[in-house]
Amino acid sequence: MDDMNGILELMTINDCNEETFFSQLHHTLLLFVLEEVCQKLKSTPAMKDSVRSEFRRTKNHTKLCIRLVYDICGTKLTESDGLLLSSWIQAFFRKSDIRKPVPLSEKARILSLQDYKCACCNQPLKIEDSHYDHIIPWDYVGDELTDNYQMLCSYCNEHKSNNIHYLLKRQIVKKNTGKE
Numbered sequence: 001m002d003d004m005n006g007i008l009e010l011m012t013i014n015d016c017n018e019e020t021f022f023s024q025l026h027h028t029l030l031l032f033v034l035e036e037v038c039q040k041l042k043s044t045p046a047m048k049d050s051v052r053s054e055f056r057r058t059k060n061h062t063k064l065c066i067r068l069v070y071d072i073c074g075t076k077l078t079e080s081d082g083l084l085l086s087s088w089i090q091a092f093f094r095k096s097d098i099r100k101p102v103p104l105s106e107k108a109r110i111l112s113l114q115d116y117k118c119a120c121c122n123q124p125l126k127i128e129d130s131h132y133d134h135i136i137p138w139d140y141v142g143d144e145l146t147d148n149y150q151m152l153c154s155y156c157n158e159h160k161s162n163n164i165h166y167l168l169k170r171q172i173v174k175k176n177t178g179k180e
């Protein structure tokens with residue numbers, strides 16, 4: 001329990017919201033798994049085709065996803081994480097090779113939901129300086145998921161890229177050091 005107390009203390013003295021932190025940690029762990037699965041499928045086209053048709057045939061996507069993740073990563077998933085990851089993996093199969101153009105009104109809507117602050121570093125952000133970002137990288141899920149968008153400042157946009165632990169890092173590293 002010492003580690004647990006240590007992390008809670010670290011959160012408290014850095015004004016991190018415990019719930020946000022743990023939910024971000026959970027999300028990041030699942031993204032590590034997604035990244036591993038997508039990279040495996042990208043590098044093995046025959047496997048990608050066979051998994052794609054398995055997803056088409058089966059009615060139980062969660063069970064298939066849990067088995068697939070265990071086979072590829074050796075990771076055991078809970079039912080609820082299996083359900084979530086199966087929706088991400090199916091997005092990976094559906095995704096187009098071309099990015100969807102996003103209207104300015106949609107960007108403005110998301111920025112207003114974020115209270116005109118960067119979703120990562122919380123710095124005040126104007127629409128003209130903001131960048132439209134896929135929370136789960138576009139490379140993996142394309143434009144197939146709703147609620148997968150946020151507006152970032154130039155710095156966070158540039159440094160996040162496909163770096164899936166960036167959001168977690170931003171919970172604790174709050175200033176821009178210019179290095180990544």
Ligand SMILES: [Zn+2]
Nearest residue numbers: 118121153156
């Ligand atoms: Zn930022």
